[in-house]
Amino acid sequence: MSNPTTPSYRGTLAVPKAKEVLALGILSRLPSGLIPFCVLIAFTQHHGIGIAGLASAALMLAIAIPGPARARWCSSHGPAMVLLLALSSVLLFAAAAATISVSRWQIPLALTAAAGGLFPPLTPSLRAAWSRLMPDKQHLQSIHALDSTVEELTFVVAPLMGTAAMALTDARWVLIASAFLLLPAALGLTGVLRALPETEAPAPTSSESGTRRRSLIRTRDGQGITVPVIVLGLCGGGLTVVIPAASTDFGNVISSGYSFAAFSLGGLVGGLAYGRRKWSASLRTRYTAATACLAAGALLLAALSHSPLTILAVFCVGLPMTPIFVIAYILVDERIDPSRHAEANAWLGSGYNLGSAAGSAVGGQLLALTGPGLVATALAGVALIATGIARRLPDKPSPIEDAVPNRPSEPAEPPGNATQTS
Numbered sequence: 001m002s003n004p005t006t007p008s009y010r011g012t013l014a015v016p017k018a019k020e021v022l023a024l025g026i027l028s029r030l031p032s033g034l035i036p037f038c039v040l041i042a043f044t045q046h047h048g049i050g051i052a053g054l055a056s057a058a059l060m061l062a063i064a065i066p067g068p069a070r071a072r073w074c075s076s077h078g079p080a081m082v083l084l085l086a087l088s089s090v091l092l093f094a095a096a097a098a099t100i101s102v103s104r105w106q107i108p109l110a111l112t113a114a115a116g117g118l119f120p121p122l123t124p125s126l127r128a129a130w131s132r133l134m135p136d137k138q139h140l141q142s143i144h145a146l147d148s149t150v151e152e153l154t155f156v157v158a159p160l161m162g163t164a165a166m167a168l169t170d171a172r173w174v175l176i177a178s179a180f181l182l183l184p185a186a187l188g189l190t191g192v193l194r195a196l197p198e199t200e201a202p203a204p205t206s207s208e209s210g211t212r213r214r215s216l217i218r219t220r221d222g223q224g225i226t227v228p229v230i231v232l233g234l235c236g237g238g239l240t241v242v243i244p245a246a247s248t249d250f251g252n253v254i255s256s257g258y259s260f261a262a263f264s265l266g267g268l269v270g271g272l273a274y275g276r277r278k279w280s281a282s283l284r285t286r287y288t289a290a291t292a293c294l295a296a297g298a299l300l301l302a303a304l305s306h307s308p309l310t311i312l313a314v315f316c317v318g319l320p321m322t323p324i325f326v327i328a329y330i331l332v333d334e335r336i337d338p339s340r341h342a343e344a345n346a347w348l349g350s351g352y353n354l355g356s357a358a359g360s361a362v363g364g365q366l367l368a369l370t371g372p373g374l375v376a377t378a379l380a381g382v383a384l385i386a387t388g389i390a391r392r393l394p395d396k397p398s399p400i401e402d403a404v405p406n407r408p409s410e411p412a413e414p415p416g417n418a419t420q421t422s
Helices: 009-013 018-047 049-064 067-077 080-099 106-117 122-133 137-166 171-180 182-195 220-247 253-275 283-304 310-318 321-335 338-369 372-391
Strands: 211-213 403-405
Touching: 009 018, 009 137, 018 049, 018 080, 018 106, 018 122, 018 137, 018 171, 018 182, 049 106, 049 338, 067 080, 067 122, 067 338, 080 106, 080 122, 080 171, 080 182, 122 137, 122 182, 122 321, 122 338, 137 171, 137 253, 137 321, 171 182, 220 253, 220 283, 220 310, 220 321, 220 338, 220 372, 253 310, 253 321, 283 310, 283 321, 283 372, 321 338, 338 372
Parallel strands: none
Antiparallel strands: 211 403
16 A cells, blocks of 8 residues: 655655666666677678577577576676676677678677676676665665666667667677677676675574575575566567467557557556555565466456457556566565675576576467467466465575585585675
8 A cells, every 4th residue: 555655756866876876777788688689680681580590599598597697706706797797798799790790600609609608797786786775675666666667668779779770880880889888887887886885794603604505596585586587587478479479360460569569568557656655565465466467467368369459468467577576676685695686686687588588489389289368378377376486485584594504525615705605
């Protein structure tokens, strides 16, 4: 329920450094939106759409799979490592662009994948910085909602910028220029992180002195936070095949663009509406409800997939998208050790991207065998399972759940590094 004392978005932006970090978020996300688009176009021009698809998949997998490990490594070794990764990635993207016209397409593809593997964790680190900048949970909720909305708009604008730039010059030069944007973004992020107050690491207990950290995805909190986001990605990926198939039943496939816009618009509306309210329900209850709304939206899509009202159903699927992300980020702040916030946020981003890829691939195969309605029903079923997993989140954080005994062959970590290792 709402409260008249709830801070406005204007009040949240008045918090010191809020506007600067939000602007830095735009700069850091532009390369993420431009580079995959430039890779797709450049490979298509020189090697055809088939090879371009392989290059795009290799890039996205290289960014997503080691994403949590990169974030954990940067958190352990300091902000300067973000800049080092950015520089390495830029050099590899430049080498890929320089060799993309050679007859052996495997060379630029390998260089592109290597550049993706070293992609700096800019967005996860910025997300982690919000919890150290905002004075309370309500401001944190508001800034995450604003940041997610800006992120959505950035990824709409980036391909338009890339298209305009490629109309003026070669796609390879646009790829290099897009990659070079990583450097000022990494420099800005490094400055922000160094200016923030240090997080106080809890002293290890005697039971933790001989333990090492397990992966966040293996903990109950980690699974409860991450699985709904992965399923959100599955639904988003599934929509990429459901929407065009549904559009052909009552119009031209080109009209599917309106439904894709409706999905993003739903996320924008849902995020802004959620972020400016103060809620009495617990985070676990809100997360469960938002994931259940995702399932309800998918069921509505299944029912309306053969009518012009598909666009309304897609809008409803998009409504809980940003609230799910916002609640997940706040759960990370509440339940994950501060030294692992960037890693946890990287799990959310990688989980969504991998889920989206799987949803598109599996959804396409199911669509060939059944139809858009049954694919949407399957997505709703998976979302219901995710709702149950969100409901299983503990009532309170489990601070030492992520510690597991060292194997006999592994030496115990020294107490001073207990909160920095994984």
